[in-house]
Amino acid sequence: MAAGQEQRRRRVVLFPLPFQGHVTPMLQLAALLHGRGLAVTVLHTCFNAPDPRRHPELTFVPIHETTLPDEVTSAADIVTQLLALNAACEAPFRDALASLLRRGHHQVADDDDDDVACAVVDGQCYAALRAARQLGVPALALRTDSAATFLCMLAxxxxxxxxxxxxxxxxxxxxxxxxxxxxxxxxxxxxGSDTAALCGYIARVADAVRGSASGVVVNTFEAIEALALAKIRGDLSRPAFAVGPLHLLSPAPAAQGLLRAPDRGCLAWLDARAPRSVLYVSLGSVARVARATFEEMAWGLAGSGAPFLWVVRPGLVAGDGEEAPPLPDGFAEATEGRGKVVAWAPQREVLAHRAVGAFWTHCGWNSTLESVGEGVPMLAQPCFADQTVNARYVTHEWGVGMEVGEEVERGRVAEAVAKLMAGEDGARMRDKARSLQIQASAATSSSMDGLVRFMLSRRNANV
Incomplete structure (x- = not known):
C-alpha cells in the first residue's frame, strides 16, 4: 500500500480547549493534517463551539457536555475555569471518543479503513488526555503556548x-x-487566583503529559525556541514536534477559527494611513483589565500623538460583565482624526498591513507569533498566565519589543509608544523583528511530516 493511501485510511481525533486562542491553532493543525491525507474528526464542547460550515473538509462531533458550572461562563479567574472545564468534560469526552472507536471498528472490519490512529488533545485538557489513555488511544498534547512556557510548567x-x-x-x-x-x-x-490551585492545576497538566501522552506538539519553530524544545525533549524523553508557526503553514483562511466577528472596516481605515504609522492595540480575547488601567491606556494613547487602532472588546474591563466598556469622557475628541476603536479586528490582516508600525499586545502566544510572522515590534503588557513568560522573551531574549511597565501609567505609556513608533530603540527592534520574520517564513513543514509519520506508527505501538 502506498504511503499516501495509508494516510487516507487513518483518522485523527482532535479536541480543543473552547477558547479563541486554543480553537484557532487546533483548527490550523487540523487543516494541515487533512492536507496530508488524514481524515480529521474534531470533538468539541457545545460551549464556544466552532462553526462546522466554515470547515467542510473536517468532521465535527459535539461531546454534549453536561451543563457547565457557573465557574466556566462567569468572570471567574482562568484557573477556576480550567479546573471546572476539565471536570465537566472528562466523561463526555471519553464517551464521544469511545463511540468513534466503536463506529470505526464496525466500519473497518474488512479493510481497516478509517480507524483512529491518534488523538490530539489541547495540553490544558489533562482530563481528556487521561481519558484517551484509558481507552487505549495514543494521545499527543497540543501546546498552544510557547515551548518556554511549557518548560516552565514542567519545572x-x-x-x-x-x-x-x-x-x-x-x-x-x-x-x-x-x-x-x-x-x-x-x-x-x-x-487573584489561589496559589495552591494554580500550582495544583499546573501539576495536573504536567502529570498528564508525563503519564498519558505519547508526545507533545508545540506551535513554535526551532529557530526561535531551539533550546527550550531540547530541554523539553530531555525532560520528557519523548518527542516534541515544533510544527509552527501554524498560522503561516496552515491553508485554513485566517477568519475560519474566529469565535468573534471582526470589524473589517478597520482595514479601509488603515489604507488611508502612512506606512508604519499606526499602533495596533489589542489585549486578546480573554484578558481583563481594571477600569483605572483601561483609562490610563486611553489617555496614554491620546498623549502619544500616534495614530492607533484599538480593540475594545466586550468584557475587556473587569466588573463590566460582557458589556463593551465606555471610553473616558473627552477621549474621542482628544484623538479625533487619528484613532479608531473597534470591538474586534481581523488581526492577521491588520498586522500584515503596511500602515501598522507596532503592536501593543498582551503577549498571548498566538498574538506574539502573528506579530513575529509579520516583522512587527511589540509593546508588551502581559496580563496573566503564560503572557509574562512570552513578554520576557519578546523584550530580553529576542529584542523585538519593550515593556509598558508593571503599572500602566499614561505618561510612561505615551513615552513608550513614542520610542517604539519613532525612536532609535524602536528602529532597532523593528530590524530585529524583520530578522525573526525571515526565520519564521523559512520554517518548513518537515516537522509536520515527522508528526504524521509518528501518528501512523502508533497503530500497533504501545500507547
Missing part, C-alpha cells in the same frame, strides 16, 4: 522545592536557574 515542582513558587516579593527579580532569561516575576501567574 514547577523543582521551582517549588527551590523556593521560587509561590513567588516571593523579595525574589521577584531573581533569575530562575535553568529558565533564563526568566525572573521569578515572569513565572506563570494568575492574579
Amino acid at each position: 514547577y515542582p523543582r521551582l517549588r522545592d527551590a523556593g521560587f513558587v509561590p513567588i516571593k516579593e523579595e525574589r521577584l527579580d531573581d533569575l530562575v536557574p535553568g529558565l533564563e532569561p526568566l525572573r521569578a516575576r515572569d513565572l506563570i501567574r494568575v492574579d
